[in-house]
Amino acid sequence: FFSPGFQVAPETKAVMKWLRSIPFVLSASLHGGELVVTYPYDYSRHPMEEKMFSPTPDEKVFKMLAKAYADAHPVISDRSELRCGGNFVKRGGIINGAEWYSFTGGMADFNYLHTNCFEITVEVGCEKFPLEEELFTIWHENKGALLNYMEMVHRGIKGIVSDKFGNPIKNARISVRGIQHDVTTGK
Helix, strand or coil: CCCCCCCHHHHHHHHHHEEEEEEEEEEEEECEEEEEEEEECCCCCCCCCCCCCCCCCHHHHHHHHHHHHHHHHCCCCCCCCCCCCHHHHHHHHHEEEECCCCCCCCHHHHHHHCCCCEEEEEECCCCCCHHHHHHHHHHHHHHHHHHHHHHHHHCCCCCCCCCCCCHHHHHCEEEEEEEEEEECCCC
């Protein structure tokens, strides 16, 4: 997953361990520098790499999750192409991460490949490092979209895998026909 010689920061290792210990199903990473919602894969193994569409087996689910966020965001859902993030308007404010730019070692790809967690990346504004006085506005622009995204946890299949006595089974593999990506149950 990581390039040879790649050093993983202690806090990143801690988050990776945490994600593997609890069966999270949704997460979002908040960044600055653009106004768009991206989804995995963020890394393309194609030789051309840059701006190469790289879908996961769960492409439809990721697009639905990204759209749930983008459609509830007052600026991302604005159809004006002359605003921050306007170059993503024709795409509905979302894009496959590797199609935008490819990079290795991202948490969204790690989560999808090594845990049950589906993560999107939200670029919350065109300022890479917003000023303190801008944070209140950014929070209010994203609050409803974050809540809408969190409600997506109720979509799809959920339940308890148990043995014939009703005891939960941990690490049971759940497969969906036609999707080459399994998840496992927690304890």
